[in-house]
Amino acid sequence: MRDRHRPARTRRPPHRRGRPVTARRTITRRAPGKLFVVGEYAVVEPGHPAILVAVDRHVAVTVTGSGGDDVVIDSDLRPEPARWRRRDEGLGPVDGRAPDGLTHVVSAIEVVDALLAERGLRPAPMRVSIRSGLHRAGTKLGLGSSGAVTVAAVSAVAAHRGLDLSPADRFRLALLASARRDPGGSGGDLAAAVWGGWIAYRAPDRAAVLDLARRRGVQEALRAPWPGFGLRRLPPPRGLALEVGWTGRPADTATLAGRLRTRTWREGAARHDFLARSDACVRASIRALERRDDHELLRRVRDARKILTDLDGEARLGVFTAELTALCDAAESVGGAAKPSGAGGGDCGIALLDAGAEKDIARLRDGWAAAGVVPLPVRVRPPEGNTE
Ligand SMILES: Nc1ncnc2c1ncn2[C@@H]1O[C@H](COP(=O)(O)OP(=O)(O)OP(=O)(O)O)[C@@H](O)[C@H]1O
Ligand SMILES: C[C@@](O)(CCOP(=O)(O)O)CC(=O)O
Structure with a gap:
């Protein structure tokens, strides 16, 4: 008191x-x-x-x-x-x-x-x-x-x-x-x-x-x-190179992601279908990484591109710009897998391909340059500390 x-x-x-x-x-x-x-x-x-x-x-x-x-x-x-x-x-x-x-x-x-x-x-x-x-x-x-x-x-x-x-x-x-x-x-x-x-x-x-x-x-x-x-x-892939391409155009993530907040999308069947496909793809990618199965991971990243393409068509988000589509096509044409990283609409995309195939990596970068995509010299940063 x-x-x-x-x-x-x-x-x-x-x-x-x-x-x-x-x-x-x-x-x-x-x-x-x-x-x-x-x-x-x-x-x-x-x-x-x-x-x-x-x-x-x-x-x-x-x-x-x-x-x-x-x-x-x-x-x-x-x-x-x-x-x-x-x-x-x-x-x-x-x-x-x-x-x-x-x-x-x-x-x-x-x-x-x-x-x-x-x-x-x-x-x-x-x-x-x-x-x-x-x-x-x-x-x-x-x-x-x-x-x-x-x-x-x-x-x-x-x-x-x-x-x-x-x-x-x-x-x-x-x-x-x-x-x-x-x-x-x-x-x-x-x-x-x-x-x-x-x-x-x-x-x-x-x-x-x-x-x-x-x-x-x-x-x-x-x-x-x-x-x-x-x-x-997760362990990194055993023998894959991660290449990053920049479209040169900044995208507004909040605007793109906000398009999925409409009632039509939230209450429609397409949302359930998208979530189920994405979850299955992510889980299979996790398994592929944990089993060190690079080929399976490439297949799953190609699936992820398809899932995003279908989402884009269904919800009219504007994920795939001409540059991002070219970025993905160039990677697939040399046996790799690619997709936008994040919301799309610009920004950057990733490609995974055989780390030993130097000629394919060079062809990929040439293909990107021809499509106006800038290869970024970016590597994965190793893990920090513990997970606590
Ligand atoms: N150097 C910085 N100084 C201050 N704020 C920053 C700086 N860098 C980023 N930010 C903050 O982050 C915002 C950018 O966020 P935005 O989501 O648009 O880009 P991003 O996070 O780089 O890209 P993405 O979300 O596509 O991965 C800026 O508007 C600012 O609020
Ligand atoms: C669309 C979304 O799943 C990814 C956005 O990624 P980026 O900020 O565009 O790199 C949004 C989010 O995870 O916050």
Whole structure:
């Protein structure tokens, strides 16, 4: 019970409460980009699997102390740094207008701030600098920069305040940050960025985990079970090369994926058929990888192209542009298998083919160049840490 003789203290807003944290001087954290091997679109539905790989290009986020402002964000995608003030409801722009293109980073900072507040720690003023290796001259390559920047920002901001997060906590915080902006995203990009290598991923129910965090706090949302979520490491193919082709055109994933939210699609039989075919294809691809059966994997990736083509025809998404169709045809003409990576409509695609067939790989790249597809020198990034 409160001592009635002591003057009641004014209640301080969450970001002013708690012990000040000793902020570490300069912290940089990197997170890699990703490619979808099979299972895109279906993976948006909780519990439905996809296979992804992390790539050896990344987004780097550096956090240092800031002189005066609560938060300064300096991104290579923006001409000038943006200044933010911590408010009860989250970060607000000092100049009154939120600049475009920083919502992923802002959301990552807000989620870490919320966790700190729950742990009785006060956030420190900071400058957050972002450099992306997942863009070319400011244009995204379609390698998951939004996921990478979210994971790198969560890790760097937490580490700057002395919190060393486990991979699972990094994933969960990044997923909460991303789902607050857009609960439609599967989080497959985040899982690839956190765990690296080849992974099989199933998305949690984002509405349910957001609700959990709102009702019981971020800390509790890190501990509770997340229905639908699944993660499994997979061995890489034994003798296949993974080639990546860029169409040069950025695509808006949210717009394409949003076309599957119509009532007609959600309630129609085509959706069930698509999900069943995609699930069967992903499961067979997982088995092929685990049995080190490269030929079977190639067959399954060709199936995945067909499943996406049928989805595209059925739901009129605009997945297959002329460049992406040419990218796939060129790979199949040299005995490989290929498909768009992710939502399609531009961005990039992948091809798998015999790693020893150097002439075929050269012919593939020539075919791509003739169709206006730029071969990207990208490799798979090896797995990180454990899955805890
Ligand atoms: N260097 C960066 N600085 C700040 N924000 C970034 C940076 N890179 C990416 N982002 C955030 O990610 C968003 C881009 O997300 P988008 O989904 O369009 O591209 P992507 O994730 O690279 O590609 P894809 O989803 O096709 O794999 C940007 O609008 C911005 O909010
Ligand atoms: C369509 C979808 O399954 C994949 C999108 O991939 P990308 O962001 O276009 O690379 C959406 C998602 O998984 O969030």
